[in-house]
Amino acid sequence: MTEKALRLGTRRSKLAMAQSGQVADAVSQVTGRPVELVEITTYGDVSREHLAQIGGTGVFVAALREALARGEVDFAVHSLKDLPTTQPDELVVAAIPVREDPRDVIIARDALKLTDLPRGARIGTGSPRRMAQLNAYARTHGLDIETVPIRGNVDTRIGYVTKGDLDAVVLAAAGLNRVGRSDEVTDFLSVDTVLPAPGQGALAVETTADNADLIAALAQLDDPLTRAAVTAERSLLAALEAGCSAPVGALADLLTDGQSVKEMRLRGVVGTTDGSTLVQLSTTGPVPETHKAATALGRELATEMLAQGAAGLMGERAL
Numbered sequence: 549m550t551e552k553a554l555r556l557g558t559r560r561s562k563l564a565m566a567q568s569g570q571v572a573d574a575v576s577q578v579t580g581r582p583v584e585l586v587e588i589t590t591y592g593d594v595s596r597e598h599l600a601q602i603g604g605t606g607v608f609v610a611a612l613r614e615a616l617a618r619g620e621v622d623f624a625v626h627s628l629k630d631l632p633t634t635q636p637d638e639l640v641v642a643a644i645p646v647r648e649d650p651r652d653v654i655i656a657r658d659a660l661k662l663t664d665l666p667r668g669a670r671i672g673t674g675s676p677r678r679m680a681q682l683n684a685y686a687r688t689h690g691l692d693i694e695t696v697p698i699r700g701n702v703d704t705r706i707g708y709v710t711k712g713d714l715d716a717v718v719l720a721a722a723g724l725n726r727v728g729r730s731d732e733v734t735d736f737l738s739v740d741t742v743l744p745a746p747g748q749g750a751l752a753v754e755t756t757a758d759n760a761d762l763i764a765a766l767a768q769l770d771d772p773l774t775r776a777a778v779t780a781e782r783s784l785l786a787a788l789e790a791g792c793s794a795p796v797g798a799l800a801d802l803l804t805d806g807q808s809v810k811e812m813r814l815r816g817v818v819g820t821t822d823g824s825t826l827v828q829l830s831t832t833g834p835v836p837e838t839h840k841a842a843t844a845l846g847r848e849l850a851t852e853m854l855a856q857g858a859a860g861l862m863g864e865r866a867l
Contacts, residue, residue, distance in 0.1 A: 557621030628747035633786035642766035648722035656716035683823025743797030746781035783846025
């Protein structure tokens with residue numbers, strides 16, 4: 549007799565279904581049980597407002613968490629950058645698998661790179677973080693660009709370019725890799741140009757705190773180095789009291805000597821969306837071996853950024 553299928557809660561978007569499908573296959577392998585996807589519509593999927601207007605924080609997550617709490621699904625898969633930084637007691641992130649490419653990319657007309665875009669080029673993005681850093685880069689490198697707020701899934705965003713409405717759009721490399729469209733990328737943005745969102749490229753596999761057997765099974769998918777990195781990034785975000793739609797970028801990367809991982813460098817940036825002011829700092833230290841150490845790394849850098857005026861650059865503070 550086959551064991552009952554595990555129910556995985558996922559958003560309905562093509563990207564969410566692709567990444568949930570990959571997790572479902574991995575969970576099936578470690579548990580020996582079939583996994584079925586349960587599609588759930590979230591507020592963020594149906595609202596046509598820009599993310600910065602609806603608050604960003606949790607709009608893609610709440611409905612999945614409610615389904616978990618009601619027992620309608622056994623576990624859920626989120627893009628980690630969509631998760632609020634405060635974790636409810638009744639839920640646990642049982643696994644953060646190996647991270648995909650955290651960088652942002654450009655898909656531009658005529659296969660152009662960022663620096664080749666014509667004067668006055670219109671670049672679409674729904675992210676104040678991307679706007680702030682692109683506009684700052686343009687100011688310091690003599691580029692003349694206009695950032696245009698957009699919403700929509702991958703197809704919709706790329707469509708703005710193919711239809712000629714925009715010269716380029718900015719997307720996450722991880723999402724394009726997961727839906728098999730990375731060949732459309734015309735330029736990878738160096739993290740020295742645009743720092744990604746905290747947790748970008750990583751997934752969070754969440755279940756209820758009372759489901760010890762499933763927590764133990766899902767933990768086999770966890771990557772400790774990815775978890776340490778994103779914990780530091782999200783700690784920075786939390787200490788800045790910023791929501792996931794705030795213009796905050798953060799990336800913790802591992803420094804190696806070619807053989808082994810030696811240290812972790814955490815970089816953070818906050819800026820005004822017009823790019824006129826950025827606070828950008830970094831810190832390097834031993835790779836955190838505990839949740840507490842990773843959290844402390846993020847908090848310390850946030851404290852330095854706040855001392856340099858970061859709070860005044862974030863617009864509305866998250867409640």
